[in-house]
Amino acid sequence: MATHSHPAPGRLGELGTLPAMRLVGTPHTTRTLARVLAVMFLVTVAALVFTPWQQSVPGKGRVVALNPNDRLQAIGAPVEGRITKWNVIEGSRVKAGQVIGEIADQDPNILSRLGIIQGSEEQRWQATQRRVSELDSQILQLEESRENAIQAAKSRLQMAVDRVRSAEQTLEDGKARFIAAEQNLPRQKQLLDKGLTSVRNLELAQAEYDQAKANVEARQAALNAAMNDRKAFESDLQRVTASEAAIVRSARASLETAKAEEQNFRAVYERARAAYARQSTQVITAPRDGAIYRLIVQPGSELLKSGDRIAEFVPEFASSPVVELFLNGNDVPLVHRGDKVRLQFNGWPAIQFVGWPSVAVGTFGGIVFLVDPTDNGQGEFRILVAPDPDDEPWPSPGYLRQGVLANGWVLLKMVPLGFEMWRQFNGFPPVIAADEPGAGKGKGGKDKK
Numbered sequence: 001m002a003t004h005s006h007p008a009p010g011r012l013g014e015l016g017t018l019p020a021m022r023l024v025g026t027p028h029t030t031r032t033l034a035r036v037l038a039v040m041f042l043v044t045v046a047a048l049v050f051t052p053w054q055q056s057v058p059g060k061g062r063v064v065a066l067n068p069n070d071r072l073q074a075i076g077a078p079v080e081g082r083i084t085k086w087n088v089i090e091g092s093r094v095k096a097g098q099v100i101g102e103i104a105d106q107d108p109n110i111l112s113r114l115g116i117i118q119g120s121e122e123q124r125w126q127a128t129q130r131r132v133s134e135l136d137s138q139i140l141q142l143e144e145s146r147e148n149a150i151q152a153a154k155s156r157l158q159m160a161v162d163r164v165r166s167a168e169q170t171l172e173d174g175k176a177r178f179i180a181a182e183q184n185l186p187r188q189k190q191l192l193d194k195g196l197t198s199v200r201n202l203e204l205a206q207a208e209y210d211q212a213k214a215n216v217e218a219r220q221a222a223l224n225a226a227m228n229d230r231k232a233f234e235s236d237l238q239r240v241t242a243s244e245a246a247i248v249r250s251a252r253a254s255l256e257t258a259k260a261e262e263q264n265f266r267a268v269y270e271r272a273r274a275a276y277a278r279q280s281t282q283v284i285t286a287p288r289d290g291a292i293y294r295l296i297v298q299p300g301s302e303l304l305k306s307g308d309r310i311a312e313f314v315p316e317f318a319s320s321p322v323v324e325l326f327l328n329g330n331d332v333p334l335v336h337r338g339d340k341v342r343l344q345f346n347g348w349p350a351i352q353f354v355g356w357p358s359v360a361v362g363t364f365g366g367i368v369f370l371v372d373p374t375d376n377g378q379g380e381f382r383i384l385v386a387p388d389p390d391d392e393p394w395p396s397p398g399y400l401r402q403g404v405l406a407n408g409w410v411l412l413k414m415v416p417l418g419f420e421m422w423r424q425f426n427g428f429p430p431v432i433a434a435d436e437p438g439a440g441k442g443k444g445g446k447d448k449k
Contacts (some may be wrong), residue, residue: 040384052374055420056409057334059325059383063345063404065315066322066369066386071294073401077304078284081105083297090295094286100106101284101313103304114276121269128262135255136325144316145216146244153237167223174219185209290315314402320387321400325408326380331370335410340384341366346405348395365391367408371399 067069085102094100188205191197232294286292294311304310324345327335339402343364344350350362365388372382385408387394394400 001059003220009088014177038177038246038317052416055412056329057331059326059327059408059410060380061323061333062402062404063321063400063406063410064324064384065403066320066384067155070315073287073313073315074309075100075284075287075313076307077103077310078306079105080304080306081282082303083299083301083310086295088292088295090292094290094291094292096286096288098286099283100292103282105282106225109286112274118272118276121265121272123264127416129256130259132255132262135251135258139251139255142248149240149244150237153233153240153305154387155392157230157237160226164223164230167219167226171216178209179217181205181209181212196359205423212409241342284310287313288315290345321394321397322387323366323385323403323406323408325383325410326376327383327387327410329375329379329381331410332381334412335368335371335383336369337371340388340411341367341368342409342411343385343394344407345395345400345409348399352359352407364388364394366408397407412446 019157079182081103083101084104086100087102088094088100092100093374185205185208188197188202192199192202240390291314293314295311297308297310325341342360343366344362345364348362350360352360366385367388368383369386370384375381
């Protein structure tokens with residue numbers, strides 16, 4: 001039976017020098033590389049766990065004016081005609097009211113004809129004004145005449161009432177005399193039968209009775225006549241009141257018609273005057289201080305209508321510049337007014353570190369000023385970013401002209417680098433920080449309770 005002998009421990013060093021052992025042994029460089037890779041792995045894990053990363057929402061946009069009146073404006077043709085001359089070129093700096101061009105109508109006699117029309121309409125307007133004034137005076141006279149006529153009718157009626165009262169009193173007196181004469185006649189007859197009076201006294205009593213009776217009938221007739229006169233004067237008062245009121249109403253209606261015509265003629269005259277004024281001002285002026293951006297129409301090239309766009313004008317900044325950024329619809333719910341933003345302006349030297357804005361060079365701070373409630377029709381939402389007063393001032397308006405492109409990042413939450421890589425690999429949206437606006441809110445923007 002064969003036996004195997006093992007080398008003594010002292011001989012292991014000698015075995016390592018054998019060629020076969022050198023071939024199967026681990027090279028020194030491999031062991032070094034393994035140690036380096038292990039250290040790099042541990043460092044990478046530590047970096048992913050402990051290295052902070054600033055989450056952000058990216059957007060692209062441009063510099064605009066905060067006030068819409070300071071943004072690009074169109075200059076329209078003041079009147080119909082053709083551009084005859086431009087006094088500026090594209091890029092010229094102009095002052096408010098400076099003449100930048102001239103325009104002329106196709107008809108060389110348009111001003112004289114408009115002047116004739118204006119004069120004619122002015123005369124018609126003045127004629128209606130005079131008529132209104134005359135009708136005002138006429139109405140005053142008619143109202144005075146109405147008052148006089150009514151007072152005269154009332155006076156006549158009062159006289160008739162007085163006559164009726166007088167006739168009634170006279171009738172009562174006559175009736176009293178008739179009753180006395182009527183009672184005296186039988187008594188005289190009885191005295192004559194007894195021989196106590198003469199025939200002459202009886203005849204006088206009879207005559208007195210007949211006369212009293214006649215007086216009563218006459219006074220009754222006079223009373224009836226006075227009452228008829230009173231009724232006639234009452235009717236006359238009503239007639240005069242109604243007639244005079246109708247005359248005044250007719251005059252007032254004529255006055256209202258005249259006033260309506262006066263307003264109509266005045267409107268026509270104002271339109272004619274405005275047309276003359278527009279046509280007589282055949283120059284184009286700058287609306288305010290700024291620069292001519294583009295001359296759209298060339299002199300003599302086309303016939304223009306009033307209001308047609310002929311040039312574009314960029315006003316000087318009167319308000320602070322802002323940046324309008326357009327964000328993806330998925331990111332808009334995370335952005336709120338007051339959020340911090342980092343901006344990189346096109347052409348300005350900058351080195352941007354998205355995850356570490358504190359070490360970025362050439363970027364500027366901003367604050368979200370406005371978030372549009374709806375998109376621009378392409379699923380993108382606009383936000384306006386104003387300068388951050390606590391950060392470095394933006395470049396001067398001479399550099400930040402309207403239209404300068406800008407990149408922006410709305411800052412959200414500080415998270416570990418590993419978490420951010422895991423989030424992006426899985427396509428998850430950023431998570432807003434607890435101290436950011438809108439944090440702790442549930443659906444519909446209501447605070448969780």
